[in-house]
Amino acid sequence: MSRVTKKEKKQDFINNENKEIKKSISSKTNSISSKKIKTSANKKITTNSTTKKNTSKNSTKSRKNAVKNTTKSDNSIIISKPSPISEYYDLPYRYNQTIVRVLAQTPTTLFVYWDISDDDRKIFIEKHGKDFFNTTKPVLLIHNKTKDIFFEVEINDFANSWYLHMQEPDCEYEIELGRRNITNPSRYTYVSSSNKLISPNDHVLFDETDFTNIKFKNVKTGTIDNKDFGSIRLMTNIGNIYSKKHKVYRFYTNLYKDEILENNKMFSNPSSGNPTSGMF
Amino acid sequence: MTTNEKGYVCFILHAHLPFVHHPESEDYLEEQWLFEAISETYIPLLKNFKKLENENVNFRITMSMTPPLLSMLDNKMLQKRYIKYLKQHIELSKKELIRNKGNDKVCELANYYLNRYTDDLHIFKETYNCNLIEGFKYFQDIGLLEIITCGATHGYFPILYLNEKTVRAQIAVGVQTYEKYFGKKPRGIWLPECGYIPETDKYLKEFGIQYIITETHGILYANPTPVYGTFAPIVSPNGIIAFGRDLESSRQVWSSINGYPGDPNYREFYRDIGYDAPYDYIKPFIAHNGVRVNTQIKYYRITGKTENKDYYNIKWAMDSVEKQAGHFFDCRQSQISYLYSQMDGKKPIIVCPYDAELYGHWWYEGPDWLYILFKKIYYDKCDYKLITPSEYIDLYPEIQESTPCRSSWGANGYSEVWLNPLNDYVHRHYHIAGDRMVEITNLFPNEPKTSLKRKALNQCARELLLAQSSDWNFIITNQTMVDYAHKRIKEHIGRFTKLYYQIKNDEIDEIFLNEISKKDKIFDDIDYMIYK
Numbered sequence: 105m106s107r108v109t110k111k112e113k114k115q116d117f118i119n120n121e122n123k124e125i126k127k128s129i130s131s132k133t134n135s136i137s138s139k140k141i142k143t144s145a146n147k148k149i150t151t152n153s154t155t156k157k158n159t160s161k162n163s164t165k166s167r168k169n170a171v172k173n174t175t176k177s178d179n180s181i182i183i184s185k186p187s188p189i190s191e192y193y194d195l196p197y198r199y200n201q202t203i204v205r206v207l208a209q210t211p212t213t214l215f216v217y218w219d220i221s222d223d224d225r226k227i228f229i230e231k232h233g234k235d236f237f238n239t240t241k242p243v244l245l246i247h248n249k250t251k252d253i254f255f256e257v258e259i260n261d262f263a264n265s266w267y268l269h270m271q272e273p274d275c276e277y278e279i280e281l282g283r284r285n286i287t288n289p290s291r292y293t294y295v296s297s298s299n300k301l302i303s304p305n306d307h308v309l310f311d312e313t314d315f316t317n318i319k320f321k322n323v324k325t326g327t328i329d330n331k332d333f334g335s336i337r338l339m340t341n342i343g344n345i346y347s348k349k350h351k352v353y354r355f356y357t358n359l360y361k362d363e364i365l366e367n368n369k370m371f372s373n374p375s376s377g378n379p380t381s382g383m384f
Numbered sequence: 385m386t387t388n389e390k391g392y393v394c395f396i397l398h399a400h401l402p403f404v405h406h407p408e409s410e411d412y413l414e415e416q417w418l419f420e421a422i423s424e425t426y427i428p429l430l431k432n433f434k435k436l437e438n439e440n441v442n443f444r445i446t447m448s449m450t451p452p453l454l455s456m457l458d459n460k461m462l463q464k465r466y467i468k469y470l471k472q473h474i475e476l477s478k479k480e481l482i483r484n485k486g487n488d489k490v491c492e493l494a495n496y497y498l499n500r501y502t503d504d505l506h507i508f509k510e511t512y513n514c515n516l517i518e519g520f521k522y523f524q525d526i527g528l529l530e531i532i533t534c535g536a537t538h539g540y541f542p543i544l545y546l547n548e549k550t551v552r553a554q555i556a557v558g559v560q561t562y563e564k565y566f567g568k569k570p571r572g573i574w575l576p577e578c579g580y581i582p583e584t585d586k587y588l589k590e591f592g593i594q595y596i597i598t599e600t601h602g603i604l605y606a607n608p609t610p611v612y613g614t615f616a617p618i619v620s621p622n623g624i625i626a627f628g629r630d631l632e633s634s635r636q637v638w639s640s641i642n643g644y645p646g647d648p649n650y651r652e653f654y655r656d657i658g659y660d661a662p663y664d665y666i667k668p669f670i671a672h673n674g675v676r677v678n679t680q681i682k683y684y685r686i687t688g689k690t691e692n693k694d695y696y697n698i699k700w701a702m703d704s705v706e707k708q709a710g711h712f713f714d715c716r717q718s719q720i721s722y723l724y725s726q727m728d729g730k731k732p733i734i735v736c737p738y739d740a741e742l743y744g745h746w747w748y749e750g751p752d753w754l755y756i757l758f759k760k761i762y763y764d765k766c767d768y769k770l771i772t773p774s775e776y777i778d779l780y781p782e783i784q785e786s787t788p789c790r791s792s793w794g795a796n797g798y799s800e801v802w803l804n805p806l807n808d809y810v811h812r813h814y815h816i817a818g819d820r821m822v823e824i825t826n827l828f829p830n831e832p833k834t835s836l837k838r839k840a841l842n843q844c845a846r847e848l849l850l851a852q853s854s855d856w857n858f859i860i861t862n863q864t865m866v867d868y869a870h871k872r873i874k875e876h877i878g879r880f881t882k883l884y885y886q887i888k889n890d891e892i893d894e895i896f897l898n899e900i901s902k903k904d905k906i907f908d909d910i911d912y913m914i915y916k
Contacts, residue, residue, distance in 0.1 A: 189899045193878025195809070199816050205546055207811065208790070210798045217812050265808060299546055304790035304798055305605045313608040321619055323594075324781040333611045 198264070204281045204298040211273030211306035216244060217265035218281050220295060228283075232293065237261070240283035240293065244268070249300070250275035258284075274305040385763055391615075391720035391732040392771035393761070394627070395754070396446040396597060398574050399426070399740035400538055402855035402872075403452035403906050407461055411672040414868055418456050419469040420680055422516065423504050425744035426457075428751035430519045431507070433528065436758055443528055443758040444770040447520065447740060448574030450534040451561035452853070454517060455906045458565070463514040470508070473501040476669050476681060480657070483665065489695045493683050496698065517565050524566060530772035532572035533562040536907070539852035540802045542579045542790065543811055550818035550852070552587040553914045557849065557907055559591040564909065571595065571774045576854050577802070578602065578629075578737075578793035585622035595625040595773050597737050598788050601797055603628030605789035615723050615732035617776070618786040626788045627773050630734045632719060636712060637738060637747075644712075645747035648686050649704040651696050653746065655684040705749050709756040713766065720768045733776050734768075794858075807860040813877045814852055820884050821848050825915040828887065839901070840892045841912040844883045846904050851876035879904070
C-alpha cells in the first residue's frame, strides 16, 4: 500500500466508524459534545438516587504536579526513524449498538451506560409511529433482584451514562432501559436489559456468620472440617469492635483512634508508590 | 533469630510499570519511569538481596513482576536507552563536581551519585548482561524470593469482567509471560490493583493460580466472616486462597502522616537539580523541549515542614533506617505475640504488600531499610520468621472457606479510581473492543501460523491488552500525565478498531500492521485464540 497522508488516514479511520455512527461529523467534535451533554445531565432528577456523582479529588499537588505535568509538546518530538505511516485516532462517540451495561463504582453507586442502534430506532418508529422518541422519555428500571424491588429513574436523551445511588450494598441488580409515554405514563416500552451485577459488600458480616460452625478446607487433601469458634478470644474482640454493621470508615477509625485520619485518605494508599500515581 | 516461633511476616512487593515503548522517538519522558525505577528500586533491591545472600541471611520476600515490566526489562531498545540514561547521569554527576567546587557537602553527594550511577552501569552491563530479570530469577531459584505474576497489562478485572473472556486472556497471558521468563508456573497472582471479584476465580483456577492478595476489607468483609481476620488466609469456594493486607504494618510504612518515608533525615524527593540548577547549565539533561524535569540528582533531606531544606546526609539517613527497622521489628514482635495469644495456638501471618517502586524511588532509603530489617529478623531474638505465601500454604493447608469481598486497594477500597466522571467514557470502548476481539477470533479461528490474518489477529489482541492497562485510568484520575494517558487509550483502541475492520473486510494493510507491531512490541508469542 502506498504512503498516505495523515488526513487521508484519519478519514479512512473515521469512514470505518461511520458505518456505525449515525452522524458523519468528526468523532472529536462528538466527544466534546458528549462531555457537555454529560455535564448537562449532571443534575438531580425525580429521585434522590440519580445524580451524576463527581468523585474526583481536589488533591493538593502543587509542586508534585508541576514536576509531573511535563509531557512534551507535539513540536518537540524528535523522530528517530521516519514512520511509513501517520496515525491519528479519536474515540468514536458511539458504536451504533443497542446496549445497556452496568458496573459497580462503590457498594452503593452503580454506573450505567447505554445506546440504541439506528436500526432499532427505526423499528421502534415503524412500530409505534414517527413521533415515538418525541412522545416518550427514557427511563432506567432498576431491579434489585436480591431484595426483589423495582424502581424507576427518569433519564434524558442527551445523556448516555448515569450514576445510580442505591441504599443497600451486596445486592444483585439488573437494569432495564425503556421509554415511558409522556402524556400517558402507564404506557411503557421495553428497549433493552443490562448484564447482571452484584454490588460489593461494605461491612463485616459478623451478625450473619454462625461462628459455631465454621468450615475449614484442607487445600492439599480437600478434606472439610467444621469447627466451633463461638468462644475464641480474637473473635470476641473483633465482635466488640463491630457489634453492628460498621462502615469501613468507622472500622478503621476504631482500630486507629490515636491517629489523625484524614477522611477519604485512609485508603488512598498503595498505588501511590506507583509511578502512574504521579510519583515519577 | 527466631527462638519461639509464634507467627510470620510476609513481605510482598508489587513491581509494575505500564508498557512504554516508543521506537519512533526518544523524547517521551514517560520512558524514564523505567530508568528511574531500575536505578532507584530494582538494582538497589538486587544489590541488597545479594548482600543478604553473601552474609548468609536466610530471608524471604515475595515480588510480583508484571508482564509489561518484564517485557520492558527484556527489550533491547530500552536496555540501550537505559545505558544512555546512565551515561548522561554519570556525565552530569561529573559536571556537578565542577559546578559545586568548594561546597564540600554537595561535592560529597555529587560524588556519591557519580559512584552510584557508575556502579549501576557496571552491574547492568557486566553482572546482568543488560537483563535484570535474570537477577530476580536467580534469587527465586535459590529459594529466597518468590515471584508471582499479574494480569497481562494490569487490566482492572472488576470493570473488564463484563466480558469474562477478556479477563481470562489477561490471566492467560500473565501466566504465559511468567513461564517464559521464569521457566515454571506461578503459584500466585497479584490481581491488578488488588481488584477482586469472585467471577474470576474459575479462570485463576484454570491457569493453575493458587493464591491472590487482597486489600484488608477483601478479607474482613468476606462471607462468612473470617475468624482470624487478616491474620490467616481464606479459601474461596472455588479454591482460590486469599491473603489480606495487614493494616498496622502497612500504615507504618505507608502513612503520609506518620509513615517511615517522611523521616526528616530522608532524601527530599521534590528538590532536584532539574529544577534548582541554572537553566542553561541543566538544559541538556532535562526534557528535549526545555521543560525542567527531575534528574534524580537531589541534595536535600526532608528536614521538616519547611522550604529551607538542609543538605542530605547519608550517614544520618542510615541512622534513621536503623532506628525505623528496629521500630518495625519490635512492633511485629508485640503484634505477633498478642495475636498468637488470641488465636488458640494458630500462628498468625502478617501480610505486608507494597508497591515495589515505593522502595527506592519514592522512599529512597527503602531498599536499605528492608536489608537492615531482614538482617535483624534473622539475627536478633524474636518470635517470628519471614515467609512467602506458598510456604505458608504448604505449612498450613487447612484454611477457612469464605468468599472474599469484591474490593480493590485503590482510594476508598472499591472502583472509584478507575471509574469516575473523569474516566468513565473509556469503559464502553474497552467492553466493545473486548466483544469485537472475541467476535473476530470466532470468525477466523486457527488461522495458519504464517498467515497475514493471524499476524493481524495477534496484533489486535496486543492492542486490546495495552488499551486495558489500569494505569491510563489511574493517571486520568490523578491528573498527572493526563495527555499521555488519553493518547495511549486512543491509540490502542484506534489501532485495534482499524485492524478489526481490515480483518473483517479482508483488506489488511501490511505496512500499517508492521509499523504498529514495531511500536506495540509486547507478548511476541501471543496466540489470539485465548479469546475463543
